[in-house]
Amino acid sequence: MSFSLHGLAVSQGIAIGHAHLVSHATLEVAHYTVRERDVQREVDRFEAALATVRGELNALSAEAMSPGSPSELAALVNVHAMFLDDPMLAELPKALIYERRCNAEWALVQQMEQLVAQFNEIDDSYLRERKHDIVQVVERVLRALLGKPRKFGKKGGKGEKGDEGELVIVAHDLSPADTIQFKKLKIAGFVTDLGGATSHTAIVARSLAIPAVVGLHHARPLVREDDLVIVDGTRGVLIVDPDARVLEEYRLRKSELELERSKLKRLKTARAATLDEVEVSLQANIELPQDIEQVKEAGADGVGLFRTEFLFMNRDTLPSEDEQFEAYRQVAKALAGKPVTIRTLDIGADKTARALVGTERQAPNPALGLRAIRYCLAEPQIFLAQLRAILRASHFGQVQILIPMLAHVTEIEQTLAMIEQAKQQLRERRCKFNEHVAVGGMIEIPAAALSLGAFVKRLQFLSIGTNDLIQYTLAIDRTDEAVSHLYDPLHPAVLRLLSQVILSAQKAEMPVAVCGELAGDPKMTRLLLGMGLRHFSMHPSQLLEVKQQVVMADAEQLATKVGRILRCDEPERIREQVDRL
Ligand code: PEP
Numbered sequence: 001m002s003f004s005l006h007g008l009a010v011s012q013g014i015a016i017g018h019a020h021l022v023s024h025a026t027l028e029v030a031h032y033t034v035r036e037r038d039v040q041r042e043v044d045r046f047e048a049a050l051a052t053v054r055g056e057l058n059a060l061s062a063e064a065m066s067p068g069s070p071s072e073l074a075a076l077v078n079v080h081a082m083f084l085d086d087p088m089l090a091e092l093p094k095a096l097i098y099e100r101r102c103n104a105e106w107a108l109v110q111q112m113e114q115l116v117a118q119f120n121e122i123d124d125s126y127l128r129e130r131k132h133d134i135v136q137v138v139e140r141v142l143r144a145l146l147g148k149p150r151k152f153g154k155k156g157g158k159g160e161k162g163d164e165g166e167l168v169i170v171a172h173d174l175s176p177a178d179t180i181q182f183k184k185l186k187i188a189g190f191v192t193d194l195g196g197a198t199s200h201t202a203i204v205a206r207s208l209a210i211p212a213v214v215g216l217h218h219a220r221p222l223v224r225e226d227d228l229v230i231v232d233g234t235r236g237v238l239i240v241d242p243d244a245r246v247l248e249e250y251r252l253r254k255s256e257l258e259l260e261r262s263k264l265k266r267l268k269t270a271r272a273a274t275l276d277e278v279e280v281s282l283q284a285n286i287e288l289p290q291d292i293e294q295v296k297e298a299g300a301d302g303v304g305l306f307r308t309e310f311l312f313m314n315r316d317t318l319p320s321e322d323e324q325f326e327a328y329r330q331v332a333k334a335l336a337g338k339p340v341t342i343r344t345l346d347i348g349a350d351k352t353a354r355a356l357v358g359t360e361r362q363a364p365n366p367a368l369g370l371r372a373i374r375y376c377l378a379e380p381q382i383f384l385a386q387l388r389a390i391l392r393a394s395h396f397g398q399v400q401i402l403i404p405m406l407a408h409v410t411e412i413e414q415t416l417a418m419i420e421q422a423k424q425q426l427r428e429r430r431c432k433f434n435e436h437v438a439v440g441g442m443i444e445i446p447a448a449a450l451s452l453g454a455f456v457k458r459l460q461f462l463s464i465g466t467n468d469l470i471q472y473t474l475a476i477d478r479t480d481e482a483v484s485h486l487y488d489p490l491h492p493a494v495l496r497l498l499s500q501v502i503l504s505a506q507k508a509e510m511p512v513a514v515c516g517e518l519a520g521d522p523k524m525t526r527l528l529l530g531m532g533l534r535h536f537s538m539h540p541s542q543l544l545e546v547k548q549q550v551v552m553a554d555a556e557q558l559a560t561k562v563g564r565i566l567r568c569d570e571p572e573r574i575r576e577q578v579d580r581l
Pocket residue numbers: 203305307346444464465466467468469515516517
């Protein structure tokens with residue numbers, strides 16, 4: 001039966017394909033009864049999975065002994081091996097399988113929950129946090145029990161109702177770490193029940209340039225595996241089992257959109273300048289070095305934001321200084337002299353990495369907690385390793401360092417002192433780097449926007465992170481679809497903060513960019529130009545649409561009109577005027 005669900009449009013375009021249901025937590029396992037005569041086989045299956053994981057941990061342990069391996073790896077592997085052999089995880093699930101004739105996955109998760117509950121009672125915070133190790137070990141065993149994950153890209157073939165052989169991921173929720181893995185796979189689109197429009201999951205979807213809708217509430221329970229679905233990422237709709245007429249209509253719209261996209265490619269080499277000859281720089285946001293291909297294809301003027309935290313995700317150990325250096329150098333060299341703005345680790349809030357155990361603690365309010373520069377200053381060894389890696393890469397291109405989530409002068413000063421310390425360490429090692437590497441700050445907390453003088457005095461450039469600036473100005477969790485209707489980039493308070501930062505930076509002759517999602521929204525380009533913005537950084541897939549807006553704009557006329565908008569307090573009038581710009 002055909003039906004549709006409405007959610008938040010987060011990544012434009014149309015995908016037509018077959019649904020593949022995924023759960024982001026491996027721990028959401030099925031529960032079923034096994035036949036009497038299969039009980040022993042279920043126990044054997046469990047033991048075989050334990051043996052597989054033991055083998056994996058032995059291999060990791062050997063790796064941990066090799067020179068240059070981070071010392072944390074050995075400690076981590078030991079802790080995991082210890083939990084794997086704990087009778088609570090290794091023996092009691094077997095008793096449960098015999099007793100209840102249940103499947104091994106379910107028995108294991110029951111025991112894990114009991115063990116985690118016991119750890120939750122521990123007063124010592126260090127010991128309490130070890131519960132995350134338990135979960136990680138259990139995830140390993142579950143992966144072994146469930147066999148290899150399905151190869152998303154291999155499915156293909158003809159669907160019953162059409163020629164759509166592509167896959168559409170349907171999930172209750174996806175973390176940014178889950179989503180970034182789609183970069184390696186061929187996925188037509190995805191939809192989730194949870195999530196906000198500027199959550200990092202949505203941001204990664206835009207960077208993949210695949211249609212996506214989030215906040216659908218009931219997609220995961222209602223959609224069945226292999227259902228034919230249409231994702232309308234422009235209007236925020238998921239259509240399940242469409243009838244022939246709707247399917248035809250969407251196929252037509254999909255090919256029209258593809259045609260428009262290919263026409264836009266003509267703008268790739270066009271100069272980004274307004275009709276009144278104001279030059280605008282259009283740079284790209286990236287998550288991984290492999291995104292460079294897209295950056296080049298879009299003809300970007302550089303990388304305005306390299307979200308380095310994605311290098312730290314989906315792995316059990318931290319990337320070493322050398323590994324990071326290679327990633328940063330690769331980008332710097334590929335950009336051949338164009339600016340490459342490397343943002344230091346912005347972990348925390350919705351971005352977690354299991355290798356960074358500290359970020360996995362249950363912060364009472366993660367978006368306001370130990371995130372980004374706060375985390376880095378609390379973990380100086382991790383921060384120094386990253387700074388050294390970035391500095392070393394600065395020898396191979398026009399690298400600059402960007403610091404996220406600054407709010408206090410002391411944070412700037414401590415960060416600058418650590419950069420100096422990292423430089424000194426490199427001098428002692430006789431490593432080459434650019435002594436004059438520029439250091440900039442993200443303006444994404446209202447406190448920073450309102451005390452800009454202190455930032456201008458100490459830094460060499462600014463980049464406005466509108467995703468967080470809006471979140472923190474309006475007190476709206478950007479990942480929570482329950483309040484997403486209140487996440488309003490056109491709120492007068494947001495517009496005034498933005499304009500104020502741009503004007504103050506210009507007065508101080510300091511380069512200022514916007515690198516939040518606003519910069520890549522072609523409906524906002526004229527507004528930002530009118531505020532005086534001349535540096536935009538966005539996903540490469542959005543760059544040509546924004547360029548199209550720039551080349552049709554008159555910056556001087558826009559400045560006058562935007563001046564009027566900034567004096568307005570009425571949301572509806574602001575919206576009307578922005579639409580008419
Ligand atoms: C922002 O906050 O606007 C930004 C660019 O950083 P992130 O989206 O990674 O938080």
